[in-house]
Amino acid sequence: MDRQELQSISFQLVANVGEASAHFSSAINHARDGEFDEAESEITSANECIVRAHESQTDLLRAEVSGEEIEFSLLLVHAQDHLMTTITFGRLAEEFVRLYREVHRG
Template identity: 45%
Template structure:
């Protein structure tokens, strides 16, 4: 695994993890009625997901251009983190909306 490939995979893991953490913090903020903070944390989660997607796009582009990439457990793990974080962020938005309606 070359350095550029490793950096892309680690970018996926780090940014996806940050997105999930921000989404969880958004839920906690909504539970206490702090919807401004919840909205800010969801925005941060979405920005982290964009960064993760940039890493993923770089890998997909290389493969589409014919470069053979070694699929390792670390690569699979990074994709798992991304998909979980996307789903978790989407669910967090719904949970925040429920808290918003309950507090209204």
Template identity: 40%
Template sequence: MDEKSLQVMMGLIMHSGDAKSHAMEAIQAAKEYDFESAEQSLNDAKESLIKAHQSQTEMLTKEAQGNSTEITLLTIHSQDHLMTGITFTDLAKEIVDLYRVIDKK
């Protein structure tokens, strides 16, 4: 695996992990009914996912140009991190909304 591919995959893992962490922060803030902080954390999660998607797009563009990425455990791990980050962020949004409903009652 070349150095550039390794950097792209590590970026994908790092930004996806950041998104998941921000999403967890949003849930924790919502539990304390601090919806301003929860929204900020969800926005931070969204920004991290955008960066992760940029890394993924770089991999896909390379492949579309005929330069296939070697499929390794690291490649699969990076994609798994992205899907987990997306899923966790989506779930965090729903949980924050539920806390909002609870707070209004």
């Protein structure tokens, strides 16, 4: 895999997880305001972005397993870091939505 292709995949990862993170933040804000349908919609949108990010990651894994040399890239490390952080943030966002739902039920 050449450097340009690796950079492209890394940018796809960063873009998708950035979008997911924004959706997760929005979900928390909606839940805080008692807007649970909107919060759930944002969670769904975020998870769709995570799936797209995982697809990019899987492309890299498949290439390496098939014997392609994947050159070390700080950009790829950065992308992977964002993916893992956003997955964790997503779990917390889902928990916040549940908690806010309970608080609003009173």
